[in-house]
Amino acid sequence: MGLFDDLENKAANSMLGGSSNPLATGLLQVINNTPGGLSGLVQSFHDKGLGGVAASWVGTGQNLPISADQIQHVLGSDQVKQLAAQAGISPDAAGTALSQLLPTLVDKLTPNGQMPQPSSLMEMGMRVLESLNKS
Numbered sequence: 001m002g003l004f005d006d007l008e009n010k011a012a013n014s015m016l017g018g019s020s021n022p023l024a025t026g027l028l029q030v031i032n033n034t035p036g037g038l039s040g041l042v043q044s045f046h047d048k049g050l051g052g053v054a055a056s057w058v059g060t061g062q063n064l065p066i067s068a069d070q071i072q073h074v075l076g077s078d079q080v081k082q083l084a085a086q087a088g089i090s091p092d093a094a095g096t097a098l099s100q101l102l103p104t105l106v107d108k109l110t111p112n113g114q115m116p117q118p119s120s121l122m123e124m125g126m127r128v129l130e131s132l133n134k135s
Contacts, residue, residue: 021129023087023097027105028125030079038106039115048074057106059113066103068095105129 034040045054050073056064072080072095084094108128109116116124 021087023083023089023094024101024105024129026083026086027098027101028129030075030083031105031109031125037116038109042106042115044074050074054106057103058110058115063103063107066099068092068099071095071098071102 031038031041034044036043042051042054042058045051050066050070053064053066053070056062075098077091080094080098081091083098084091087094087097089097105125105128108131109125
């Protein structure tokens with residue numbers, strides 16, 4: 001793991017806050033409840049014209065950034081508001097946090113560019129959040 005990866009993990013850790021972060025846990029539930037799971041969510045990004053961005057998170061290369069507005073475009077403003085309410089933060093703050101959180105979470109859930117089995121997504125996701133909390 002390079003220095004940049006280590007810094008990115010530490011930044012993600014502070015943003016994710018591990019499994020105790022309601023925004024991270026809520027996002028994991030959104031992914032799990034999306035028809036098709038993570039694959040379905042990635043397909044939503046493709047459908048909204050952001051397939052290359054989402055594909056970079058799944059792939060093994062550099063993760064492309066995404067804006068809070070783009071997150072809201074794909075997830076929908078109601079979903080972002082719901083996640084914000086769960087986390088006790090404003091929808092704007094949630095959008096910004098999700099723009100950092102989602103690429104990292106998808107990247108960690110897709111080691112070697114492989115999608116996880118939908119049946120193990122929540123368990124795997126919680127392990128990812130816990131491991132980020134420890135780093």
